Amino acid sequence: MKITNLKTAIIYESKLTRRNWLFYLFIVGGMYILGTLIPGVFILGIGWISWQDIALTSSLPLRGIYFLSLFQSLIITFLVCDIQRNRKKAETREVLLTRPISNGQTLLGEAIGILIPFLTIDIIFMTISMIINIFIPNSPVSLWINLFYLFTYTVPTLIFITSLSILANKLVKHPIFSWLILMAFLYLEYNYAATAFYGILDFQGRLLPNSFSTLIGFMDLSSFLLHRGVFLLLGISFLYFSVLLMKRLPGIAGRQRYLAVLAMLFLAFSLCLGFIYIEKYQSRLENRITCRKAFLKYTETPKTRVITHDITYRPEGNTFSATSRMQIQNQKKRKWTNSCYSLTRG
Template identity: 60%
Template sequence: MEMTTLKTAIAYEIKLVKRSWLFNLFVFGALGYIVGDSFLDNFVMKYISWDKFIFASSFPLHGFYFLNLFQSVIVVFIACDIQRKRKKAETREVFYARPIGNGQAFVGEFLGIFIPFAVIDMLFLCVSMSINLFIPNSPVNFWVNLFYLLTYVLPTLVFITGLSLLVNRLVKHPFVSWLILIVFLYLAYTYLTTPLHGIFDFRGSSL
């Protein structure tokens, strides 16, 4: 019964994320960037920027670096937006007949955000590899792409999703939570990449 309730909670949270216009913005923004960035030089400037393709790791790293930052911002906005709507409309009244524990609720919220974004991350990887195959003489290595996904993108997604949900639960006010998280992202991006050998660099941008 507990597992069924948890699956229901996860499915419900996934629907909330997929219905969000912010998630659609993320999908089109991420895929549009990886496609547009690779072909912009070719179609507009009439040449291929080989510094993006010289190594098998060049193009994936370039794309995943953008994905990491863009995804972190969107996850923060979505987590706070869902919390705002939940406080306003009590969107989980369907669970009141069979209440779930705080632990199950947190896991449901976490996986409800993590799973849709992880799927788009894998799609991003496939598109990146397809572009590598399309560019003449461009080296392609599936394991390099998978390595960046598993060690660079998904850990960041786990961290920022958990942090966003934790801050929303502790602060209880969506706007204040959003402000705290955005300030943290700004500081982490601009100032916290080098102190203590990058221990606060959750995106691994200095690697």
């Protein structure tokens, strides 16, 4: 019965999302992104293709996903606020309130019902993008890279912005005010969050090292996955908090406590991942500062020039030994006892 009720809620919400004019606007926007950002879709888009557009396997997928996710976030905030505005009137969703369905199932059905149509368009968008990528000469293509970006880039962003929009509408009762708050959040996030705290506040991860090359793979996969995991867990926690804010009586007494515990757990896990992410970049920053101090320390030390440098390498089973013989020259007119030199000539 519980699965049937959840399925019914998902079907209702999915149908109402597909019928909303904002969803059709999103489809038109996706077609426009394909036509203008990916070469060769429309006749007007055919032209000279720069090397950086196709150099890496991830070049075309990342460029399309970036603009699609940006536009998708804007549409979802409008859509969720529009849904809350329609709830003030008697409409199709009223039939769900008469069923023995819990608050969690109601809100989960609403979230999944919104996610499914948008995720379907995302998959179609990436499929068309990959097909276009195949027909571009000298452009590497990988199905697995497209799937990887779908589950690690698109899905966390979609879950986070949907849950955040639902939570904002639960906290602020009037849809227009919740929409203004969400618009202000998107504006600040787009203009300032990308560089703050190494990008941990940017839910889209625009400046993350997320490129993929067939030669070296991902540049920093662990940091990328940590960042995406933060917003995936944060989105799930927002969804649990939204259930707690529903005014409808719960189906089972006492369940609110368990929902509060789950919400706090997901929030805590998200904060832990964020701390690990920041700590990694902080450690790298400290290493750079140490190297800079060492360089400045030896700046005033007399420099010598390496004339010859011979290295004799001897393999010895599982180990090896090496002997280095170097001839250096003092190019200054004064004597010195300590000096530093560079192994790279020039």
